[in-house]
Amino acid sequence: MQRHLANVLSNKQVSSRYWHMVVDSTNLNKTVNPGQFFQVRCADTYFPFLRRPLSVYRINENTIEFLYLVKGQGTSAMTKIQAGHSLDMMGPVGEGFRLDRSAQNILLVARGVGVATLAAVAQAAYRQGVKSYAIMSARSRDDLLAIEFLEDYGAEVFIVTEDEGTSDVENVKRIIKEDICATTVIDAIYTCGSRRLSKLSQSIANELHIPGEIALEEHMGCGMGACFSCVCDIREGDTTKSVRVCTEGPVFPLDKVVME
Ligand SMILES: Cc1cc2nc3c(=O)[nH]c(=O)nc-3n(C[C@H](O)[C@H](O)[C@H](O)COP(=O)(O)OP(=O)(O)OC[C@H]3O[C@@H](n4cnc5c(N)ncnc54)[C@H](O)[C@@H]3O)c2cc1C
Numbered sequence: 001m002q003r004h005l006a007n008v009l010s011n012k013q014v015s016s017r018y019w020h021m022v023v024d025s026t027n028l029n030k031t032v033n034p035g036q037f038f039q040v041r042c043a044d045t046y047f048p049f050l051r052r053p054l055s056v057y058r059i060n061e062n063t064i065e066f067l068y069l070v071k072g073q074g075t076s077a078m079t080k081i082q083a084g085h086s087l088d089m090m091g092p093v094g095e096g097f098r099l100d101r102s103a104q105n106i107l108l109v110a111r112g113v114g115v116a117t118l119a120a121v122a123q124a125a126y127r128q129g130v131k132s133y134a135i136m137s138a139r140s141r142d143d144l145l146a147i148e149f150l151e152d153y154g155a156e157v158f159i160v161t162e163d164e165g166t167s168d169v170e171n172v173k174r175i176i177k178e179d180i181c182a183t184t185v186i187d188a189i190y191t192c193g194s195r196r197l198s199k200l201s202q203s204i205a206n207e208l209h210i211p212g213e214i215a216l217e218e219h220m221g222c223g224m225g226a227c228f229s230c231v232c233d234i235r236e237g238d239t240t241k242s243v244r245v246c247t248e249g250p251v252f253p254l255d256k257v258v259m260e
Pocket residue numbers: 037048050051052053054055056066067068069070071072073074075076113116117216217218219220221229250
């Protein structure tokens with residue numbers, strides 16, 4: 001895994017809890033795929049000691065972008081990084097999403113910061129001429145991000161929120177089955193950010209025989225396969241096996257992930 005010191009072009013607060021950072025990627029010399037992430041050093045100080053994993057939100061010709069939720073010590077420290085500073089990041093890490101070249105319509109199911117991971121899929125889909133249908137779930141409309149970005153990439157967006165009482169699993173299921181799948185052949189489902197919605201996506205994919213993928217977000221220590229802090233269970237036939245999200249993932253086939 002390569003370490004890069006990327007020039008920060010901007011780092012701005014975009015809502016009460018979320019920040020958006022753009023870095024120069026001209027010296028990366030590596031293709032970055034949707035679903036892959038970087039292990040980011042949040043500050044020049046000893047603490048926070050561990051790097052934090054952040055998905056690529058947008059992948060452009062000379063820049064990459066991150067969208068991050070300010071959660072604890074690491075992401076709070078990241079908000080102090082200013083344009084002109086350099087970001088110490090390792091990557092790109094992990095296996096990203098696979099977008100089938102023959103797909104015509106895909107469904108994205110994202111909750112909260114899961115949109116940061118799936119937005120890059122919508123961007124790649126648009127470039128391949130694939131139409132995205134996106135279920136965006138959040139606590140409130142204020143907490144929703146990237147809607148315009150998704151629409152710019154041709155996505156039809158369905159917003160559900162807790163505040164409006166529309167984000168319950170039954171309603172999301174109704175939207176997917178009645179408003180989307182009843183009239184459109186969905187070729188693949190991609191999901192990230194919520195266990196409840198991931199379980200729902202898995203059951204719909206299973207019922208309608210649609211292939212799917214999920215990006216898992218586990219706490220990470222090393223981010224390079226050495227510490228096993230990020231393991232999760234994957235179904236292999238009749239048995240389960242433990243995999244490391246940082247190296248074997250973070251993207252896995254939706255039908256294989258054990259979500260009890
Ligand atoms: C692949 C991946 C992609 C992600 N992409 C995004 C994204 O695009 N945007 C976004 O906002 N968030 C993303 N996240 C979540 C993000 O990494 C966390 O919100 C962030 O690490 C929180 O750091 P913090 O210091 O602010 O929070 P805190 O909660 O203070 O610290 C979390 C950190 O605690 C440490 N930790 C806690 N428990 C353990 C453990 N059992 N083993 C090892 N270390 C532990 C780790 O360093 C961990 O990162 C992603 C996570 C993963 C795994």
